[in-house]
Amino acid sequence: MASIEIISPLPGIFYRRPSPESDAFANEGDQVDNNSVIGLIEVMKQFSDLTADTKGKLIRFCVEDSEPVEPGQVIALIDVEE
Template sequence: MFKIQEIREIIKLVDASSIDEFVYEADGSKVKLKKNGGAVEIVAPKAAAPAPAPVVEQTAAPAPAAPAQAKEEAAPAAPVVADADLHKITSPMVGTFYQAPSPDAPAYVKVGDKVGDESIVCIVEAMKLFNEIEAEIKGEIVEILVKDGQLVEYGQPLFLVKPE
């Protein structure tokens, strides 16, 4: 079963995003949010025993600065025109994008950096958990598509990588 604080955080994230509908299922529980309809639906598990809390991997990264304090990374000189041969690193969740593990630390990657399969490229913070995002491909960072401190949605492209 979901804790009320978890549901409140999900509502805040969905409200701040441009998505109209959000559905999350875990261990027999289901949360469904619709902005336009104004509906919030929570379905309890059918089993008599309470469902265990969802397991979320948490990193030990320090909390990044608030978006207002975040440093702006310089945009690439020219936008990438032909991205058909480029790989998109996408966000695996709704949350806040951070380029560095802390406000005073350098960004994990910048345009022109080489990355490997397990290279950490950013952090996406969701419900106060800081999730390290890996490149999952060998190549070169060609473009950073979001700004530090920006809210990102599930499946939203974050980086363009030229595969090796």
């Protein structure tokens, strides 16, 4: 099975949940598809959805919740369904 990297398109802060009281958008081991939101990137109080953009199993987050990210940084790994 092939793995792909989900890359940050923006600099900012990565959030795994929509609010501190909410459940995470996705967890390691979850099945995701093209439209599955796996997190948010916040830049100057603007929030952008980060989607899986592929169908498969989310195997690992490479960034912790509320950590800063840079463009091109790997956020998560997904095993792609063939």
